[in-house]
Amino acid sequence: MSEQPAETLTDLDRARLDLRCELLTSGLLIESSVPGLYGRSGQFEDIVDGIDRVVRAAGPGSEAIRLRFPPMLPRSDFERTDYIASFPNLTGAIHSFTGTNADHARMLADRSEGKSWDGYLEPADTMLVPAACHPAYPMFTGALAEGGVLLDVYGYCFRNEPAVDPARMQAFRMHEFVVIGDPDTAANHRASWIDRGLQVLDDLGLEATAVVANDPFFGRAGRMLAANQRNENLKTELTIRLYGDLDEGTAVVSCNCHQDHFGATFGIETSDGSVAHSACVGFGMERIALAMLRTHGSDPRRWPAGVRSRMAL
Ligand code: ZN
Numbered sequence: 001m002s003e004q005p006a007e008t009l010t011d012l013d014r015a016r017l018d019l020r021c022e023l024l025t026s027g028l029l030i031e032s033s034v035p036g037l038y039g040r041s042g043q044f045e046d047i048v049d050g051i052d053r054v055v056r057a058a059g060p061g062s063e064a065i066r067l068r069f070p071p072m073l074p075r076s077d078f079e080r081t082d083y084i085a086s087f088p089n090l091t092g093a094i095h096s097f098t099g100t101n102a103d104h105a106r107m108l109a110d111r112s113e114g115k116s117w118d119g120y121l122e123p124a125d126t127m128l129v130p131a132a133c134h135p136a137y138p139m140f141t142g143a144l145a146e147g148g149v150l151l152d153v154y155g156y157c158f159r160n161e162p163a164v165d166p167a168r169m170q171a172f173r174m175h176e177f178v179v180i181g182d183p184d185t186a187a188n189h190r191a192s193w194i195d196r197g198l199q200v201l202d203d204l205g206l207e208a209t210a211v212v213a214n215d216p217f218f219g220r221a222g223r224m225l226a227a228n229q230r231n232e233n234l235k236t237e238l239t240i241r242l243y244g245d246l247d248e249g250t251a252v253v254s255c256n257c258h259q260d261h262f263g264a265t266f267g268i269e270t271s272d273g274s275v276a277h278s279a280c281v282g283f284g285m286e287r288i289a290l291a292m293l294r295t296h297g298s299d300p301r302r303w304p305a306g307v308r309s310r311m312a313l
Contacts, residue, residue, distance in 0.1 A: 019243075028298070047289045048173070074127075080265050081265060090159040092158040103120060131282070133151070137278070141267045144268065148179055167286075180263065182276070183260075189280075193253075194238070208239060212236055250290075253281065255281045256280050
């Protein structure tokens with residue numbers, strides 16, 4: 001939670017706190033001791049499942065290879081994505097105990113004295129998944145079949161950004177449609193999903209805007225990466241105003257072209273032997289659910305009939 005005294009809260013801070021309080025009081029989300037980490041109620045999951053029906057209806061269906069990964073990926077794959085260079089502050093690593101009985105006894109003694117004990121843990125071979133599509137790329141090292149591949153990936157992502165804003169969760173789901181293929185296929189995938197994504201949101205009764213965006217690259221070198229991403233028009237976000245005109249809106253869908261980043265990193269080639277390009281569209285399921293609650297009210301039984309029927313609620 002923010003340590004700011006109440007009088008320094010901005011209107012935006014108050015609006016975020018109000019929404020958070022509403023979601024917790026209604027039981028839709030379940031509070032934990034860590035900001036941005038929530039349990040989900042059955043009713044919240046029904047909303048997410050309903051949104052997913054509309055997302056899938058707009059998606060490639062059986063043309064895509066459907067893949068589901070756990071929320072962890074091998075550290076070796078994580079390293080190859082270069083995520084640690086661009087987003088060290090958002091990274092999540094898994095650690096565990098590999099010591100001896102004597103080490104264990106020392107750890108428990110420290111713990112019982114209220115001292116920190118995590119220094120006894122060693123990095124494991126796994127990291128938390130930062131983006132749903134990342135675990136898929138290592139599968140395609142080598143030459144792709146003609147036309148490339150189209151993937152449907154749905155899973156939990158982790159970003160270390162504790163925040164009061166319920167739209168900024170630390171663990172959340174992305175449903176992604178990913179292509180790996182030639183440069184035109186990747187560029188077209190990103191571009192075509194701007195309109196298709198807006199249509200999905202319109203089908204859900206949500207008013208969204210497409211904006212050119214960049215990832216939150218870390219540090220001074222990151223500012224250049226961010227500028228390149230914007231200049232080359234590689235990322236478009238579909239945003240919804242959860243807090244009226246208090247901010248620029250919240251990104252609920254992201255359309256990204258990675259150019260040859262993952263192709264080069266994971267040694268993926270097109271059928272003619274050139275480095276593959278990739279692109280993905282990601283639907284932020286929890287954020288879309290919050291936008292639904294914000295737009296249509298906290299009781300899904302009273303949402304517009306057309307929206308309820310598309311969601312099969
Ligand atoms: Zn992705």
